[in-house]
Each structure stands twice: as C-alpha cells, then as structure tokens.
Amino acid sequence: MAAPIYSEGVRFVDFEFHPARCHEGNPPVPVCMVVREWSSGHTRRYWQDELQLMGSAPFPTCDRALCVAYFASAEMDCFQVLGWALPTHLLDLFAEFRCLTNGLRLAHGSSLLGALLHYGLPTISGEQKDAMRDLVLTGGPWNKSEQTAILDYCQSDVVALDQLFSAMQNEIDWPRAMLRGRYMQAVSGMQDNGIPIDTETLEKLKTHWSAIQDQLIADIDCDYGVYEGRSFKANRWEEYLVRHDIPWPRLESGRLDMCDSTFREMARTHPRVAPIRELRSALSDMRLSSLQVGDDGRNRCLLSPFRARTGRNQPSNSKFIYGPSVWLRGLIQPRSGWGLAYVDWSQQEFGIAAALSGDLAMQTAYQSGDPYLAFAKQAGAVPPDANKKTHKAEREQFTACVLAVQYGMGEESLAVRINQPVARARQLLALHRQTYRQFWRWSDSAVDEAVLGGRLWAAFGWQIQTADELNDRSLRNFPMQANGAEMLRIASILLTEAGIRVCAPVHDALLIEAPLDELNEVVTATQTIMRDASRIVLDGFELSSDANVIRYPDRYMDDRGVTMWNKVMNLIGEPQYTSDLRLADAPPAAI
Amino acid sequence: MQDKTVAQQNTPSKISTLNALRLPANYGATLGVKKLLTTVPVGKPKKAQFFRTHSDENMVFPAMLLEQKEARETYIVIPAVAQELSELIRPVQLFTVIDRQNNVFLIPVPLPGEGGTRNPWHESLAQAVELAKQNWLRINANMTLGGYDVYTAEGVLPEPEWPEHTIDELVEVAFRGKIITNLDHPMVQSLLGKI
Numbered sequence: 001m002a003a004p005i006y007s008e009g010v011r012f013v014d015f016e017f018h019p020a021r022c023h024e025g026n027p028p029v030p031v032c033m034v035v036r037e038w039s040s041g042h043t044r045r046y047w048q049d050e051l052q053l054m055g056s057a058p059f060p061t062c063d064r065a066l067c068v069a070y071f072a073s074a075e076m077d078c079f080q081v082l083g084w085a086l087p088t089h090l091l092d093l094f095a096e097f098r099c100l101t102n103g104l105r106l107a108h109g110s111s112l113l114g115a116l117l118h119y120g121l122p123t124i125s126g127e128q129k130d131a132m133r134d135l136v137l138t139g140g141p142w143n144k145s146e147q148t149a150i151l152d153y154c155q156s157d158v159v160a161l162d163q164l165f166s167a168m169q170n171e172i173d174w175p176r177a178m179l180r181g182r183y184m185q186a187v188s189g190m191q192d193n194g195i196p197i198d199t200e201t202l203e204k205l206k207t208h209w210s211a212i213q214d215q216l217i218a219d220i221d222c223d224y225g226v227y228e229g230r231s232f233k234a235n236r237w238e239e240y241l242v243r244h245d246i247p248w249p250r251l252e253s254g255r256l257d258m259c260d261s262t263f264r265e266m267a268r269t270h271p272r273v274a275p276i277r278e279l280r281s282a283l284s285d286m287r288l289s290s291l292q293v294g295d296d297g298r299n300r301c302l303l304s305p306f307r308a309r310t311g312r313n314q315p316s317n318s319k320f321i322y323g324p325s326v327w328l329r330g331l332i333q334p335r336s337g338w339g340l341a342y343v344d345w346s347q348q349e350f351g352i353a354a355a356l357s358g359d360l361a362m363q364t365a366y367q368s369g370d371p372y373l374a375f376a377k378q379a380g381a382v383p384p385d386a387n388k389k390t391h392k393a394e395r396e397q398f399t400a401c402v403l404a405v406q407y408g409m410g411e412e413s414l415a416v417r418i419n420q421p422v423a424r425a426r427q428l429l430a431l432h433r434q435t436y437r438q439f440w441r442w443s444d445s446a447v448d449e450a451v452l453g454g455r456l457w458a459a460f461g462w463q464i465q466t467a468d469e470l471n472d473r474s475l476r477n478f479p480m481q482a483n484g485a486e487m488l489r490i491a492s493i494l495l496t497e498a499g500i501r502v503c504a505p506v507h508d509a510l511l512i513e514a515p516l517d518e519l520n521e522v523v524t525a526t527q528t529i530m531r532d533a534s535r536i537v538l539d540g541f542e543l544s545s546d547a548n549v550i551r552y553p554d555r556y557m558d559d560r561g562v563t564m565w566n567k568v569m570n571l572i573g574e575p576q577y578t579s580d581l582r583l584a585d586a587p588p589a590a591i
Numbered sequence: 592m593q594d595k596t597v598a599q600q601n602t603p604s605k606i607s608t609l610n611a612l613r614l615p616a617n618y619g620a621t622l623g624v625k626k627l628l629t630t631v632p633v634g635k636p637k638k639a640q641f642f643r644t645h646s647d648e649n650m651v652f653p654a655m656l657l658e659q660k661e662a663r664e665t666y667i668v669i670p671a672v673a674q675e676l677s678e679l680i681r682p683v684q685l686f687t688v689i690d691r692q693n694n695v696f697l698i699p700v701p702l703p704g705e706g707g708t709r710n711p712w713h714e715s716l717a718q719a720v721e722l723a724k725q726n727w728l729r730i731n732a733n734m735t736l737g738g739y740d741v742y743t744a745e746g747v748l749p750e751p752e753w754p755e756h757t758i759d760e761l762v763e764v765a766f767r768g769k770i771i772t773n774l775d776h777p778m779v780q781s782l783l784g785k786i
Contacts, residue, residue, distance in 0.1 A: 380746020445619030
C-alpha cells in the first residue's frame with residue numbers, strides 16, 4: 001500500500017536527549033533535533049538553545065503533514081517537554097518494522113540498525129552509535145566539535161530514516177499504522193506522567209535492604225529450614241516436601257521444577273508453600289536500585305511498546321514498579337490531594353475469546369458476571385441456582401479449567417493446579433470442549449490459518465508471522481493476547497487524548513490519577529472509555545471493568561502482597577497496611 | 592472537569608472512525624479447511640461412553656452383517672450372498688449415534704427373529720438406542736439380568752451437533768473395503784470351505 005499524499009510534506013525527525021540531571025526516571029532534556037524533508041532531502045539541524053526558544057515544532061504538524069520517527073515515543077517525550085503540540089499524523093517505523101517482522105527470526109534485532117540491515121541499507125556501526133549515545137548521556141557541556149559530532153550523528157539517523165521509509169512504505173498498512181503512531185503518542189503521555197511513589201519508604205527500604213533480607217529469611221525460613229545464608233537450597237526443599245508429603249512437579253531431568261510460576265501454582269493448592277514462595281520472589285526480584293524514580297518521586301521508564309510477540313508492552317521488570325514482587329507495589333501512593341484508580345477489564349481474555357469466536361454459550365457465560373460458575377452450570381456440573389458460596393470448590397475447579405484452556409495447559413498440569421486426580425482434570429477439559437464447541441472450532445481455525453496461511457492477526461493489524469512458530473499453545477493464545485493488547489492501545493489513545501492522566505498501562509489494566517474532588521468522575525469516564533475500547537475491538541461486544549480506587553494518604557496494595565509488605569514494614573518500623581485501607585499504628589523500629 | 596467534557600464530545604466520532612479500521616477474526620475463512628470423516632466405528636458403545644441416537648428415521652440403515660469376531664471385523668453382505676450364508680448372517684438396523692466428543696458411530700441392533708421376538712440382550716439394546724433419541728445415556732452389560740443396565744445423564748447437557756452426512760455416506764466410510772457383493776469374496780470362500 002503506497003503512502004497517502006500529504007500536501008504539506010513528509011518529514012523525518014530525530015532528537016538526541018538525556019534524562020534531566022542525568023538521572024534515569026527524570027523527563028528528557030532535548031540536546032538537538034534534526035529534521036529532513038522527504039523527496040527534497042532538505043535537512044535542518046537545531047541545537048538545544050534554539051529548541052528551547054520555539055513555541056512549536058519548526059515544521060508543519062497539521063493533518064496535511066506526516067512526521068516519521070523510529071521509536072517515536074522518545075521524540076514525542078521531547079515534544080512534550082518543549083511544550084509543542086504533537087503531530088496529527090505520526091508514523092513510527094519501529095512499530096511498523098515490529099509489526100511486519102513479528103515472529104520472524106531477525107539476524108540483527110529490531111533497532112534502527114537492525115531494520116536498516118534487514119533491508120540491506122547502509123548503517124553506521126553499532127560501536128559508533130554507542131559512543132555517540134554515551135557522549136549525549138554525559139549531559140554536557142559539549143564543545144563545538146562535540147556539538148557538531150552529535151548533530152552529525154543525529155543527522156545520520158534521519159538520513160537512515162529516509163532510506164528505511166522508502167524501503168518500507170509499500171509494505172505498510174497505512175490506516176492502522178497511523179493508529180499505532182497515535183499509541184506512541186499515548187505512550188509518551190503515560191511515560192511523562194509516571195507513577196507516584198512513596199519515596200520516603202523507598203529510601204528506607206534501600207537503606208535497610210540488606211538487613212531486611214536477613215531478617216526476612218530468619219523470620220520465614222524458621223518454618224522451613226531451606227536457606228543457607230541467603231541461598232535457597234534445593235536439596236533441603238526436597239526434604240521439606242517429603243516431610244510434608246507435598247507432590248512437586250519435576251523437570252525432564254528429574255530435578256524439582258524451581259521456577260517461580262511453579263511455586264506460585266503450588267502455593268495455591270498447598271497454602272503452606274505461599275510464605276516461602278513470597279520470600280524467594282522478594283529476594284530474587286528485588287533490585288531496588290534499578291527502580292527508576294525521578295526527582296519528583298515518579299516511577300518513569302520505557303514502557304517498551306510492541307516489544308512482546310503479542311504486541312503487549314514489555315517494560316523492564318526491574319525499572320518498572322509493576323515488575324518486581326507484588327508486595328513492592330505498596331510503594332505506589334498518590335500525592336497529596338490526589339487519588340489513583342487501577343481499572344482492569346473483567347476476565348478480559350475469556351471475554352475476547354467469547355466475542356471473537358462467536359460462541360453464544362461463552363458470551364452468555366461472560367455476561368453473567370461470573371463466567372466460571374456459569375461454565376459449571378452450562379456443563380451441568382452444578383445446579384442452575386448454584387452460587388459462589390454453595391459451590392465454592394466446583395467454581396474453583398472450573399476457574400482453573402478456563403485458565404488452563406487459555407494458557408494451553410494439559411490435563412496433568414491442571415490436575416496439579418486443582419489438586420485433583422488427572423481423571424478430573426481430563427473431565428473438566430472435555431467439558432470445556434463440549435460446552436464451547438464454537439470456540440474450539442474457531443481456535444482450530446486459528447491454528448489452520450497460522451499453519452497454512454503463515455500468519456495470525458489482531459483487530460487493528462498487529463500480526464505474527466508463523467513460519468517459525470508452530471507451537472500449538474502459543475498460536476491458540478495469540479488472538480486473546482494480541483486483541484487484549486489492541487484493546488489496551490485503543491483505551492490508552494482515547495484516555496490520553498481526552499486529557500485523562502494515565503500513569504501506566506499494566507497488562508489488562510490502566511492506572512489513572514486525578515485530583516480527589518474529580519476522582520469519581522474520572523474513574524467513571526475511564527470505565528466508559530474502556531468499555532468503548534472493548535466494543536471497538538470486539539465488534540460491539542462489551543467488556544466490563546473493575547476499579548480499585550486509592551485516595552491519598554492510602555497506598556496501592558495488591559492483595560497478594562499484603563503479608564510480605566507488613567512483614568517488611570514491621571522490620572523498618574513503618575505503619576502496616578490493613579484491609580480496611582486505614583493505616584495501622586506504626587510499630588517500634590526493629591532495624 | 593474539562594477533560595471529561597472533551598471525552599464526551601470526541602469519543603463518538605473517534606469510535607466510528609476506529610470501527611472502520613477493525614479487521615475480522617475470521618481465521619481460516621479463505622483457506623476452506625474442512626474436517627473429513629475418515630472413520631466410523633461399528634459396534635456397541637463403551638461402558639463409560641454417553642451417547643445419543645439420531646432421531647431421524649432416515650438415519651437408520653437396514654443391513655445384513657457378517658461378523659468375524661476372531662478378526663474383530665464386520666462385513667455388510669448383499670442379500671443374494673446372504674442367502675448362501677444364512678446361519679452366519681445377522682439382519683440388523685444400523686443406528687446413527689454420537690458421543691459427547693462428537694464422534695459418530697453406528698450401533699447394529701439385531702432385528703427380531705421370525706417369531707417377532709428378540710433375545711433379552713438385543714431387546715434391552717434396542718430400548719436403550721430408542722431412549723437415547725431423547726437423552727444422553729450409557730449402557731453396561733448386566734450378566735445376571737442378561738441385559739443392559741441403562742444410565743441417563745443427570746445434568747442438563749447440550750444437544751448433540753450432528754455432522755452433515757447422510758446414512759449412506761456414514762455406511763460407506765464405516766464399511767470401506769468390507770462390503771461383500773459376490774460369492775467370490777475371500778471371506779465367503781473361506782466360510783464355505785472352498786479354500
């Protein structure tokens with residue numbers, strides 16, 4: 001598809017920048033910008049002192065012009081700090097390159113250099129690029145020759161963009177590419193907002209972390225005896241499992257499966273495993289110094305849009321507050337006079353599967369508000385008047401079955417998950433197939449499409465080439481994950497364009513903030529827009545959402561992290577979190 | 592709140608623009624992948640196998656069967672050949688049934704003898720097959736009673752989804768290579784002691 005006509009031109013734009021005061025987590029400081037006009041090749045270079053004087057971009061950004069960049073959220077970050085209006089039409093060649101090549105094994109990755117090499121275009125060397133980036137990240141001041149070198153480097157990127165655009169333009173799905181460009185603007189807005197952090201408590205954690213780790217091990221491991229110093233000993237864990245008669249999944253090698261997801265699964269069926277799982281997770285994931293918090297106390301990091309094969313964002317686990325252990329999310333706290341809301345779609349993946357497959361029974365189950373219990377009723381496993389209280393155990397099993405189907409879990413894994421014989425797991429999976437036959441036909445067709453057609457796609461064009469990917473589980477799961485990502489992108493666009501302050505996208509949720517006196521209205525508007533986004537992606541089928549509202553001085557808390565949070569807070573003499581959202585009295589400091 | 596006003600004004604037009612960009616999730620629609628019917632078992636259902644019988648009379652096939660229990664093979668024999676093997680042939684009706692996994696198979700129900708009666712096993716099988724037109728059920732041989740115990744499903748189970756095949760097509764698949772049309776068939780030659 002050829003590029004649409006833009007009467008005021010197509011321009012390639014690149015900024016060089018560094019974080020303010022060279023501190024990661026701070027907004028960017030633009031160092032220079034180079035703009036190149038397509039076809040004429042006319043190029044203009046601007047140093048930072050010139051940029052600061054401009055009230056708007058020095059080129060057309062109206063709906064008759066196109067702005068092209070690579071990983072455009074960074075350029076949009078610079079637009080935001082300069083106070084410039086964002087371009088109406090933005091094409092991000094990174095997003096398009098990822099979309100066109102997703103699923104393929106790329107020899108050189110998906111950086112600008114990788115894309116250029118993929119199309120056989122000339123590039124500067126990776127070493128040269130690193131050296132120039134390092135020079136920019138020093139934060140200056142730069143002498144005249146360094147300024148020239150930085151501008152030359154920046155110019156080399158827009159020349160590369162020009163060449164890459166010419167190579168890619170006929171492969172681009174233009175209408176949907178413009179939507180991805182809008183999402184990169186939304187990403188920039190969310191990165192600019194960041195997530196408010198209780199920096200006082202964070203500093204205390206950093207200061208005492210070494211002692212906290214030792215004390216946590218002492219407190220929790222006394223019931224297990226599996227640690228030696230700060231090392232978790234697998235042989236001692238095996239002995240513990242034998243002592244308590246807990247069957248544990250093993251790897252093909254025969255060794256115990258020690259990955260965190262296994263501990264998490266086992267903790268559900270064997271609650272005595274939960275504390276040691278939390279401890280392991282807390283100790284292994286915690287790199288507090290990596291968490292990027294700006295001088296204004298806000299967690300900002302690259303959200304890494306379009307990085308996952310499903311098209312979901314993939315921010316760094318150590319830099320993003322939603323990356324490390326769940327208990328650490330207790331550090332999220334609205335600033336004075338403000339509130340936060342964590343709004344997530346209810347059973348998003350089940351709803352997407354129901355809508356896109358056209359399975360009416362599944363849609364009815366979703367719309368019941370409790371799809372898991374509805375599934376049990378539809379399968380004839382519980383009476384029509386069953387509820388969460390009367391049939392708790394059955395509901396849990398059918399919930400596990402739905403999740404097992406979504407993640408391609410086999411009968412043995414499901415049996416472990418529900419702590420039931422394999423025969424029961426087999427029966428549950430068969431009931432799913434019998435109850436939701438249309439869904440399974442559609443899912444089978446997705447696999448056929450991937451195998452025979454060579455690709456799968458989502459509602460707004462995110463796609464995966466499947467020549468190198470014939471994993472049945474991944475292929476079946478792709479439509480739910482990729483359309484979930486599309487839904488999040490649409491919601492992020494509509495929310496940020498409506499002026500709602502979005503702090504972060506989190507898988508199937510959005511964290512928003514507002515002044516306390518507007519919070520209720522903003523939450524309602526957010527839920528309305530998220531409902532709209534679901535209808536847009538699912539051709540009229542609506543997903544509901546849940547909102548967890550946090551008002552200053554309360555803090556955000558994930559239910560799964562309360563116990564560990566309180567243990568740690570107890571150790572550093574901070575108030576504990578209580579379920580009624582009030583802060584308890586602070587205990588005396590123990591460290 | 593000024594932001595909310597903006598949201599309310601802008602969203603409808605944005606939504607219609609976005610709707611126009613949506614791609615359908617009609618995977619496989621242009622590939623024309625179709626499941627072929629390659630196997631249709633013939634026999635009684637397994638102990639634990641719930642089944643339903645097709646209620647359409649056109650989905651019943653009268654046939655003369657020759658069963659070779661040693662080889663676990665069943666042949667259809669045309670009437671002219673059946674006359675030559677009369678004592679080995681069993682006249683049956685082949686009922687179309689389906690299990691909960693959507694597997695279609697044929698249950699042969701022996702016809703009553705010349706006196707209009709069936710033995711108790713055949714009679715109870717015929718009753719079960721008839722009952723299964725309305726209910727999901729399974730059957731289990733009861734040696735003491737000399738008939739089948741019938742168990743109906745207690746849950747409200749979904750109706751079966753029948754494949755779009757005629758009874759002739761099902762029989763053709765079920766007895767592929769096992770239709771005896773003349774006396775030269777090796778099986779007949781063997782039974783007549785000619786080889």
